[in-house]
Amino acid sequence: MSLSLSCEAPVLTTQWFDGRSPRARTVQAWLDGDSLVIKDDELESRYPLCEMRWPERSTHGQVLAELPDGGLLQHADAAEWDQWWRQSGGRESRVAAWQQSWRATLCALLGSVAFLAVFWVWGVPLVSRGAVQLIPHEMEAGLGRAAAEQLESIFLKPSVLPVSQQEAIRSHFFQWVQTAYPAGNAPQWNLTFYRSPILGPNAFALPGGAIAMTDELVHLLGDQREALLGILAHELGHVVHRDGLDMMVRSSLVSALVGVVLGDVTGFVATVPATLATQSYSRDAERAADQFAAKLLSANGVSPAVMVVFFERISELQTKEKNGPGLPIAMASHPDFTERIRFFREWR
Numbered sequence: 001m002s003l004s005l006s007c008e009a010p011v012l013t014t015q016w017f018d019g020r021s022p023r024a025r026t027v028q029a030w031l032d033g034d035s036l037v038i039k040d041d042e043l044e045s046r047y048p049l050c051e052m053r054w055p056e057r058s059t060h061g062q063v064l065a066e067l068p069d070g071g072l073l074q075h076a077d078a079a080e081w082d083q084w085w086r087q088s089g090g091r092e093s094r095v096a097a098w099q100q101s102w103r104a105t106l107c108a109l110l111g112s113v114a115f116l117a118v119f120w121v122w123g124v125p126l127v128s129r130g131a132v133q134l135i136p137h138e139m140e141a142g143l144g145r146a147a148a149e150q151l152e153s154i155f156l157k158p159s160v161l162p163v164s165q166q167e168a169i170r171s172h173f174f175q176w177v178q179t180a181y182p183a184g185n186a187p188q189w190n191l192t193f194y195r196s197p198i199l200g201p202n203a204f205a206l207p208g209g210a211i212a213m214t215d216e217l218v219h220l221l222g223d224q225r226e227a228l229l230g231i232l233a234h235e236l237g238h239v240v241h242r243d244g245l246d247m248m249v250r251s252s253l254v255s256a257l258v259g260v261v262l263g264d265v266t267g268f269v270a271t272v273p274a275t276l277a278t279q280s281y282s283r284d285a286e287r288a289a290d291q292f293a294a295k296l297l298s299a300n301g302v303s304p305a306v307m308v309v310f311f312e313r314i315s316e317l318q319t320k321e322k323n324g325p326g327l328p329i330a331m332a333s334h335p336d337f338t339e340r341i342r343f344f345r346e347w348r
């Protein structure tokens, strides 16, 4: 028996090819921590286990293990190899057997699918949130401008609201934001009005702090200034939480990461149109933005319940016209009006 057992690491006597000569040499092999050691009278070599290509079991029951320097271990008795490996505490002792089992292959496949699913559900948001933290504000603003240009070419026309009316809404909201941030650390934002027959009464936020509101929404809530400002507050919530950036990073994780590394957002910006047309903010992001709005209203002494009228009017309009608004990130596209009405009505 070429397997020697002791309280030392079990030693296997086996055949070694150096990768240059066709002649095998008999060597002693044992595991030492994360390394494989092989030794004979002339040499002692040590290989990190992670760099070894692991035994592809041949049908003849012999084991071949490739070494990182091009050498090869050949062991004729696979069972003996396995026993040595197990007794050495080798972690991958079952790999060879597993490779031969279709059931194991299926398990491995399902495992991979499960891993991908888990990564998709939990990993991508984490990585995305991480990447969002790395993206500088100038880059975010550039992305927002690209998004705005796209939307202007498809959905948005210049506003026909009187400038004085636009300015009144803007400065009223400015006061509210200042009130909510008494320490003077108010977030950066800017508000642009657009006419948009396609989007109808709507509002949305883009990366970098740009908030857009349609003339149609101003008309819908002409007598409800506080609800109008509440919608701006919801959009400001998206700005503060950098949800627009997060959405774009998420839908284009690879080009976003390349953009971060190379400092070049060209590839990332190219994904903007598709993202805007198809993606929405997550439900959690919407809840957080509603929460932000409720707090901002409340900080100004206004009950968040003023928001209810918006949902009532918009759902009435949507049932009448039956054409849903075509921008998933926009305020009127967010689902669950009932849940949101309850939220604003019951907020304390």
Ligand SMILES: [Zn+2]
Binding pocket: 234, 238, 281, 286, 289, 329, 330, 331, 334
């Ligand atoms: Zn929203």
